Amino acid sequence: MKRTPFIYTVAAATALVGLAACGSDDDSADGKTVISWWHNSNTDPGKGYYEQVAKDYEGDHPDVDIKIEAMQHEDMLTKLDAAFQSGDAPDIYMERGGGELADHVEAGLTKDLSESSADVISKLGGSVAGWQSDGKTYALPFSVGVVGFWYNKELLSQAGVTAMPTTWDEMDQVVEQVKAAGIEPLSVGAGDKWPAAHYWYYFSVRECSQDVLTDAVTSLDFSDPCFLRAGEDLEAFIGEEPFNKGFLSTVAQAGPTSASGLLVTGKVAMELQGHWEPGVMKGLTEDNSGLGDNLGWFAFPAVDGGEGDPTAAMGGGDAWAVSEGAPDEAVDFVNYLLSDEVQQGFAENDMGLPTNPAAIDSVSDPALAGLLEVRDAAPYVQLYFDTAFGQSVGGAMNDEIALMFAGEASPQDIVDATQEAADAEK
Amino acid sequence: MTVSAERVTGVGPPPDPVTRPRPRRRPRSARRSVRTALEVLFFVGPALALFLVFVVWPIIRAAQFSLYRWKGFGPLTDFVGLDNYSAVLHNEVFTDAFAHNLVIVVGSVLVQMPLGLAIALLLNRRIRGQGLLRTVVFVPYVLAEVIASVVWLQLLQPEYGVVDSLLSSVGIPGPEQGWLGTPDYALWTVLVVLTWKYLGLAVLLFLAGLQGIPADVVEAAQIDGASWWQIQRRITIPLLGPTLRVWAFLSMIGSLQLFDMVWILTGGGPANSTTSMATFLVTEGTKRHNYGIAAAASVILFVVALAFALLYQLLVLRRDTHDLSRLARPGSAR
Numbered sequence: 110m111k112r113t114p115f116i117y118t119v120a121a122a123t124a125l126v127g128l129a130a131c132g133s134d135d136d137s138a139d140g141k142t143v144i145s146w147w148h149n150s151n152t153d154p155g156k157g158y159y160e161q162v163a164k165d166y167e168g169d170h171p172d173v174d175i176k177i178e179a180m181q182h183e184d185m186l187t188k189l190d191a192a193f194q195s196g197d198a199p200d201i202y203m204e205r206g207g208g209e210l211a212d213h214v215e216a217g218l219t220k221d222l223s224e225s226s227a228d229v230i231s232k233l234g235g236s237v238a239g240w241q242s243d244g245k246t247y248a249l250p251f252s253v254g255v256v257g258f259w260y261n262k263e264l265l266s267q268a269g270v271t272a273m274p275t276t277w278d279e280m281d282q283v284v285e286q287v288k289a290a291g292i293e294p295l296s297v298g299a300g301d302k303w304p305a306a307h308y309w310y311y312f313s314v315r316e317c318s319q320d321v322l323t324d325a326v327t328s329l330d331f332s333d334p335c336f337l338r339a340g341e342d343l344e345a346f347i348g349e350e351p352f353n354k355g356f357l358s359t360v361a362q363a364g365p366t367s368a369s370g371l372l373v374t375g376k377v378a379m380e381l382q383g384h385w386e387p388g389v390m391k392g393l394t395e396d397n398s399g400l401g402d403n404l405g406w407f408a409f410p411a412v413d414g415g416e417g418d419p420t421a422a423m424g425g426g427d428a429w430a431v432s433e434g435a436p437d438e439a440v441d442f443v444n445y446l447l448s449d450e451v452q453q454g455f456a457e458n459d460m461g462l463p464t465n466p467a468a469i470d471s472v473s474d475p476a477l478a479g480l481l482e483v484r485d486a487a488p489y490v491q492l493y494f495d496t497a498f499g500q501s502v503g504g505a506m507n508d509e510i511a512l513m514f515a516g517e518a519s520p521q522d523i524v525d526a527t528q529e530a531a532d533a534e535k
Numbered sequence: 536m537t538v539s540a541e542r543v544t545g546v547g548p549p550p551d552p553v554t555r556p557r558p559r560r561r562p563r564s565a566r567r568s569v570r571t572a573l574e575v576l577f578f579v580g581p582a583l584a585l586f587l588v589f590v591v592w593p594i595i596r597a598a599q600f601s602l603y604r605w606k607g608f609g610p611l612t613d614f615v616g617l618d619n620y621s622a623v624l625h626n627e628v629f630t631d632a633f634a635h636n637l638v639i640v641v642g643s644v645l646v647q648m649p650l651g652l653a654i655a656l657l658l659n660r661r662i663r664g665q666g667l668l669r670t671v672v673f674v675p676y677v678l679a680e681v682i683a684s685v686v687w688l689q690l691l692q693p694e695y696g697v698v699d700s701l702l703s704s705v706g707i708p709g710p711e712q713g714w715l716g717t718p719d720y721a722l723w724t725v726l727v728v729l730t731w732k733y734l735g736l737a738v739l740l741f742l743a744g745l746q747g748i749p750a751d752v753v754e755a756a757q758i759d760g761a762s763w764w765q766i767q768r769r770i771t772i773p774l775l776g777p778t779l780r781v782w783a784f785l786s787m788i789g790s791l792q793l794f795d796m797v798w799i800l801t802g803g804g805p806a807n808s809t810t811s812m813a814t815f816l817v818t819e820g821t822k823r824h825n826y827g828i829a830a831a832a833s834v835i836l837f838v839v840a841l842a843f844a845l846l847y848q849l850l851v852l853r854r855d856t857h858d859l860s861r862l863a864r865p866g867s868a869r
Contacts (some may be wrong), residue, residue, distance in 0.1 A: 355693025
């Protein structure tokens with residue numbers, strides 16, 4: 110029952126974007142080189158910090174004018190897609206690596222930074238690997254983190270949980286204990302699908318050997334029985350009903366009734382989420398404090414009999430990429446963004462997990478510091494499957510996993526749906 | 536009846552005052568015909584340009600994309616023929632989405648028609664605060680769909696939302712997963728919110744239609760001793776026919792294109808229980824970068840909507856337009 114046809118709205122919006130784009134150019138009227146920079150730190154302190162960074166850089170380079178657009182994450186992804194289609198991409202943007210980056214590289218949208226950023230790349234070491242293709246580096250990761258369980262210390266101790274679980278048997282026990290104390294154990298933003306999918310990814314990392322996972326990324330073959338076992342593990346856990354009321358329609362991060370909101374307001378005890386969680390929770394509290402010292406973190410527990418390394422981690426990160434047509438100053442600014450100084454400030458503001466080794470000691474949040482130890486001790490960090498396999502396969506996978514959360518898909522269904530989408534890519 | 540008459544002619548073959556042959560003048564005057572052409576171009580040009588750029592061109596492009604496997608950037612090279620159409624039509628999510636659209640189409644008409652009619656008949660009587668009541672009924676329609684959706688999303692939050700709080704305070708527990716999170720209730724919840732939002736339009740159109748019913752017919756019935764109810768049933772509602780039919784047409788096309796409300800309330804979930812054809816194509820396109828599939832779905836949506844519109848035009852609306860065109864040209868009755 111809607112009056113305005115959708116297509117007109119889209120068309121009008123496109124027209125506006127198009128008109129707006131016509132007005133801007135790389136050179137502003139006063140002869141300065143304009144660099145457009147899109148990022149997703151749209152809440153303080155991150156937002157303010159990046160404004161300061163840009164201002165500092167402009168101070169040292171008076172001929173450069175940096176235009177920042179800080180957007181909510183999902184908005185940014187949508188706008189980036191539109192920008193790539195119209196061929197009017199921002200000069201500096203975020204790349205998540207994996208299949209997505211490979212597509213962008215293939216379409217000639219992303220600048221090869223191998224030479225222009227050689228010093229930075231050698232400094233960052235192994236963490237650059239996710240953004241390389243054919244030995245060339247296309248983006249510089251500024252934050253690489255791993256997914257794990259964030260918890261409310263007070264609520265867990267209230268439930269009598271003293272030691273954090275390291276195996277799934279112990280985890281089941283914790284869930285039971287927390288439930289018995291009248292607290293909802295976990296929140297999950299299954300409405301957004303990917304937070305639910307993280308469970309399946311991580312069970313796969315525990316059930317599958319590294320070789321199987323590495324092969325799957327290139328061969329797109331999911332026939333190994335370990336993927337089925339991951340689904341069985343997840344199905345069993347969902348069967349324990351550990352999640353918040355209404356988790357099927359809960360969103361990940363927006364507002365007090367989101368999965369992050371439920372954790373920060375003390376409605377649930379734990380949540381499986383990425384390294385950005387403290388920052389998100391700070392943005393959801395009025396005094397920007399989040400859960401403060403009350404926030405703890407533990408790694409995804411080991412699965413009994415799994416073929417995966419129990420210390421392996423699942424995660425990913427964000428990297429600064431420069432679009433193909435951007436001015437050289439953009440590359441220079443990206444290098445500056447990865448400098449010791451900027452990365453230290455980045456860490457001090459708890460905006461993520463710095464990749465520059467010089468900044469690691471600046472991580473002040475004890476929960477994040479714990480996570481960093483796990484990241485650096487992990488034999489490998491498996492990139493989020495939906496990123497690694499690309500949006501089409503990843504989307505089909507996430508959809509089917511969300512169906513399992515609704516009790517409408519079996520472990521075999523997840524493997525089948527994923528394989529079907531993967532075969533369509535071949 | 537002014538509104539309905541406008542709407543009816545709006546969906547019929549457009550009478551085009553500008554391109555209609557002008558009274559014949561001296562045919563040899565080339566200057567005049569050039570002038571005429573320029574005039575036509577001046578008045579029709581801007582509208583035509585907008586129509587071509589924002590309606591015709593996107594439709595052509597969508598049809599073109601639908602024949603390729605395309606990720607959203609780079610040139611169209613991977614021609615796959617009709618594979619995308621076959622993939623969409625065999626996709627259970629899409630066929631379910633189509634079924635959901637039909638539920639909304641039928642549900643909207645079945646619920647809003649009697650409800651809107653009842654409210655319009657009530658508001659058409661002389662009662663205290665008539666203007667205020669009319670405004671109240673119409674307010675939801677004036678709200679942007681996105682804003683209305685966000686408001687309802689918050690009201691319907693499980694456990695902490697207003698709806699669940701109110702229900703539990705009178706001892707009725709809301710569903711475990713919330714109204715929007717339970718696959719069995721989600722689509723019906725969306726339908727309720729849509730009804731809340733669009734009932735105002737139905738009432739407004741019906742009221743306008745009621746204004747157009749001649750008072751002497753009603754008075755004649757009153758003199759013959761007809762009760763209020765008999766008058767409504769035998770005179771008012773039949774005379775309101777054209778308005779009802781046009782409203783149903785607008786409602787139907789809107790329901791087929793349902794997007795914003797679903798997108799914000801549920802995003803098509805839980806477990807794909809509220810997907811519509813439009814959410815399907817947006818998910819495939821912008822979320823998964825399967826633009827070929829999305830384009831094929833959009834072409835199918837276009838064809839479905841066109842088929843609905845033409846059939847309705849032929850089977851239901853033709854009588855109205857025929858009657859009206861005869862009324863408009865009283866001398867030409869053959």
